[in-house]
Amino acid sequence: MTALGAPAPAAQAGASSAGHLVVTGTSKRFGAAVVLEDLSLSVAKGEFVSLLGPSGCGKTTLLRCIAGLLRPDAGRITVAGQDITALPAHRRNVGVVFQNYALFPHLTVAENIGFGLRAQGVSRAEAAPRVAEALALVRMGEHADKPVTSLSGGQQQRVAVARALVVRPSLLLLDEPFSALDRKLRETMQVELKHLLREVGITAIFVTHDQEEALVVSDRIAVMNSGRIEQLADPATLYGRPVSLYVLDFVGQSTRLAGRIVAVEDGVVTVETSLGPVRAPGRFAPGSRVAVAVRPEAVTLGEGVAGANRVSARVSEISFLGSRTQLHLDLPAEGEDRGVVELPRLPEGVQPGSRVTLAFREADTMVFPA
Amino acid sequence: MTMDRLGTGIAWTALILVIAFLLLPIVVVIPVSFTESTVFRFPPEGFSLQWYGRIRNVDGLLGALWLSAQIAALSTATSLLLGTLCAIALVRGLVPGAAAITTFMVSPLMLPGLVLGIALLQTMREVGLRDAWWSLYLAHVVITLPFVMRTVLASLSLFDFAMVDAARTLGCSYPKALWRVLVPNILPGFISGALFAFIASFDNYPVSMFLVDVRTKTLPIQLLNYLEISPDPTLAAVSTVLIGLTVIVLILCDRLVGLRRMASI
Numbered sequence: 001m002t003a004l005g006a007p008a009p010a011a012q013a014g015a016s017s018a019g020h021l022v023v024t025g026t027s028k029r030f031g032a033a034v035v036l037e038d039l040s041l042s043v044a045k046g047e048f049v050s051l052l053g054p055s056g057c058g059k060t061t062l063l064r065c066i067a068g069l070l071r072p073d074a075g076r077i078t079v080a081g082q083d084i085t086a087l088p089a090h091r092r093n094v095g096v097v098f099q100n101y102a103l104f105p106h107l108t109v110a111e112n113i114g115f116g117l118r119a120q121g122v123s124r125a126e127a128a129p130r131v132a133e134a135l136a137l138v139r140m141g142e143h144a145d146k147p148v149t150s151l152s153g154g155q156q157q158r159v160a161v162a163r164a165l166v167v168r169p170s171l172l173l174l175d176e177p178f179s180a181l182d183r184k185l186r187e188t189m190q191v192e193l194k195h196l197l198r199e200v201g202i203t204a205i206f207v208t209h210d211q212e213e214a215l216v217v218s219d220r221i222a223v224m225n226s227g228r229i230e231q232l233a234d235p236a237t238l239y240g241r242p243v244s245l246y247v248l249d250f251v252g253q254s255t256r257l258a259g260r261i262v263a264v265e266d267g268v269v270t271v272e273t274s275l276g277p278v279r280a281p282g283r284f285a286p287g288s289r290v291a292v293a294v295r296p297e298a299v300t301l302g303e304g305v306a307g308a309n310r311v312s313a314r315v316s317e318i319s320f321l322g323s324r325t326q327l328h329l330d331l332p333a334e335g336e337d338r339g340v341v342e343l344p345r346l347p348e349g350v351q352p353g354s355r356v357t358l359a360f361r362e363a364d365t366m367v368f369p370a
Numbered sequence: 371m372t373m374d375r376l377g378t379g380i381a382w383t384a385l386i387l388v389i390a391f392l393l394l395p396i397v398v399v400i401p402v403s404f405t406e407s408t409v410f411r412f413p414p415e416g417f418s419l420q421w422y423g424r425i426r427n428v429d430g431l432l433g434a435l436w437l438s439a440q441i442a443a444l445s446t447a448t449s450l451l452l453g454t455l456c457a458i459a460l461v462r463g464l465v466p467g468a469a470a471i472t473t474f475m476v477s478p479l480m481l482p483g484l485v486l487g488i489a490l491l492q493t494m495r496e497v498g499l500r501d502a503w504w505s506l507y508l509a510h511v512v513i514t515l516p517f518v519m520r521t522v523l524a525s526l527s528l529f530d531f532a533m534v535d536a537a538r539t540l541g542c543s544y545p546k547a548l549w550r551v552l553v554p555n556i557l558p559g560f561i562s563g564a565l566f567a568f569i570a571s572f573d574n575y576p577v578s579m580f581l582v583d584v585r586t587k588t589l590p591i592q593l594l595n596y597l598e599i600s601p602d603p604t605l606a607a608v609s610t611v612l613i614g615l616t617v618i619v620l621i622l623c624d625r626l627v628g629l630r631r632m633a634s635i
């Protein structure tokens with residue numbers, strides 16, 4: 001941990017086990033539009049949490065409420081046990097990396113990074129070594145005196161991160177920090193930034209609408225759906241045990257079949273689907289409309305293990321993805337049924353149009369109310 | 371081909387004539403101010419600085435210059451502050467009907483000065499403001515505000531307000547964030563707006579005409595009065611001084627932000 005990472009004294013005082021950042025019952029509306037609805041969220045110290053959701057679901061609004069740039073209509077926000085709900089942005093000590101970085105074009109790289117220190121009354125002499133340290137941390141030392149307008153996207157992001165970190169915020173908020181970068185650079189920067197923030201030991205919240213990015217950068221992911229958090233869990237749980245069809249669809253791919261419960265016994269339901277009966281652990285009343293789903297890699301071709309669900313379907317499309325191969329299944333066009341299977345390698349003789357038998361374990365099958 | 375050339379030729383000639391028409395009267399004033407003759411005539415006869423010396427001795431001329439400078443500077447400063455705050459509200463969409471209000475606020479630009487002058491005179495009378503200095507100051511805020519609004523609005527529409535948010539999260543209060551981030555970034559807009567505003571106030575005649583009194587006269591009014599009494603080259607000397615000052619200010623602005631950047635706003 002570098003000196004940069006030493007938490008501000010204010011952040012240490014009153015730290016509680018309840019979570020470093022706690023958002024309770026927060027609501028925000030713009031006119032008639034409810035953008036945040038009774039939203040609660042708790043983030044542990046040093047944890048990285050992603051806010052994942054489609055554009056317009058309220059991610060930026062939540063971030064702005066936490067940063068103090070927006071006043072929520074209801075709710076409470078505490079950082080390190082201190083209630084900051086009524087504090088203005090400049091007294092919160094919450095760092096923000098803005099979507100387009102919002103660097104100051106009239107200042108150089110070093111002046112941008114030193115801006116917060118100077119604003120908080122640190123003398124030029126005291127600020128200089130801290131700016132140099134922050135520059136080194138993001139490997140921008142040799143660019144110190146350049147105007148920020150001359151930097152590449154990746155370099156601008158580093159400056160934005162350094163500018164936010166140098167004042168030792170108790171929390172770092174990042175609003176789609178990679179969206180301005182091209183794909184290749186994005187992947188490198190994701191790993192680099194995660195590593196850097198770990199080293200500094202800061203608590204961070206990433207906003208993203210890209211599920212892959214969320215999986216890469218975060219310890220836990222909060223999937224947001226129109227102003228609410230639908231599920232907050234670690235990536236494995238989110239992927240393996242989504243709580244709703246919304247989360248299932250937003251994180252990863254799946255084969256998904258609509259159906260009706262035809263039998264219930266011992267916490268296992270049997271669902272009649274367009275491809276035949278499928279069994280899954282769950283509790284539903286007979287006759288309920290549901291959807292069953294299974295992740296692509298949980299499916300094998302052929303008979304599978306004893307007692308596995310088996311259905312047969314026609315292959316419509318085959319995509320070679322390098323390390324694995326994806327089969328798309330031909331399903332009735334109406335409804336939201338879809339079929340995606342991923343195999344380590346394509347068996348001989350399978351081609352578009354082939355009829356295949358799919359096997360997947362009962363335990364890997366999920367049921368959701370439709 | 372020949373038609374093309376002919377067209378370009380005509381356009382070029384027009385351009386040169388228009389430039390000459392714009393520039394010549396100004397250029398003529400300068401030599402005339404150094405004449406020995408007592409009449410305003412070109413070409414000048416001989417060389418003397420007597421008319422510059424006379425500026426100090428003509429009754430009320432320096433006072434008028436000082437008053438005009440005061441009124442122009444103070445009304446411009448007031449408009450910069452008020453205009454910027456109004457422009458922020460309008461650009462940030464905090465106001466319903468922002469587009470209509472924007473049009474209204476720059477409309478005095480399109481209103482004949484006479485109308486504005488009469489209306490302001492009427493208003494000052496109604497509210498019982500008799501003091502000429504304060505009447506002029508308030509009227510000139512009305513004159514200068516649209517100039518400032520127009521350029522500041524143009525600069526603000528290109529300004530990313532996330533920068534203000536960034537400054538706030540880094541420890542600046544909202545006013546301080548505006549000062550540290552917004553002001554330096556729209557400085558060219560400020561300066562060109564201020565320049566136009568200052569000049570508009572400094573040489574305003576039709577509005578000021580209604581508001582001056584015997585002892586409080588702005589420079590344009592004083593000059594015209596003087597011209598009616600004794601039409602000698604003192605006026606050319608005053609004009610030359612003003613041209614010189616304008617050139618100095620333009621050079622300073624160019625050094626500060628670049629005239630090209632200012633002209634583009």
Ligand SMILES: Nc1ncnc2c1ncn2[C@@H]1O[C@H](COP(=O)(O)OP(=O)(O)O)[C@@H](O)[C@H]1O
Nearest residue numbers: 030033035053054055056057058059060061062
């Ligand atoms: N200042 C505002 N005034 C009115 N509506 C807003 C404002 N800010 C955001 N919204 C609306 O709130 C919703 C959520 O916005 P936002 O939080 O930016 O979404 P996200 O970041 O998830 O894409 C959007 O429908 C947006 O139009």
Ligand SMILES: [Mg+2]
Nearest residue numbers: 056059060061
């Ligand atoms: Mg957003």
